Amino acid sequence: xxxxxxxxxxxxxxxxxxxxxxxxxxxxxxxxxxxxxxxxxxxxxxxxxxxxxxxxxxxxxxxxxxxxxxxxxxxxxxxxxxxxxxxxxxxxxxxxxxxxxxxxxxxxxxx
Numbered sequence: 001x002x003x004x005x006x007x008x009x010x011x012x013x014x015x016x017x018x019x020x021x022x023x024x025x026x027x028x029x030x031x032x033x034x035x036x037x038x039x040x041x042x043x044x045x046x047x048x049x050x051x052x053x054x055x056x057x058x059x060x061x062x063x064x065x066x067x068x069x070x071x072x073x074x075x076x077x078x079x080x081x082x083x084x085x086x087x088x089x090x091x092x093x094x095x096x097x098x099x100x101x102x103x104x105x106x107x108x109x110x111x
Contacts, residue, residue, distance in 0.1 A: 003088040009110040010083045017109055021083075022076040024105050032099055037070045039093050040078035047085045056081050 013021070028036070044052060044060055052060065059077050063069045069078070082090045083106075094103035 006087045006091075006107070006110055010087050013110075018080065020109055021080060021106060024102055024109075025076045025079050026072055028072075028075060028099065028102060032097060033072065033075050034070055035097050036093065036099070037074055037078055039097075040075070040082040040090070041069060043082040043086055043089050043093070044078060051084050052081055056084075 041064065056077065060081050063074045063077060068074055091103050
């Protein structure tokens with residue numbers, strides 16, 4: 001599936017699919033959270049447009065402000081936000097961080 005198609009599907013995630021993404025993210029190890037969260041935050045900060053000018057963006061900002069970004073909930077929200085901003089970069093990051101299973105499961109969910 002092309003990255004453009006993936007991006008479109010991420011933007012149209014249902015509540016049920018979003019819960020599944022969060023569930024998949026909750027199974028990531030603490031070491032992976034420490035590695036992934038800063039990179040996902042960078043993807044979110046490089047947003048162009050109004051993609052994160054919503055409740056999700058406010059939650060991410062609040063987690064960063066209160067220094068709780070490197071937590072399980074931080075990973076869940078950052079993963080959701082980063083997927084909306086640049087799904088291709090997220091999948092590249094997950095594969096480089098040896099989280100291929102998470103990447104694979106999210107791609108399957110989006111199909």
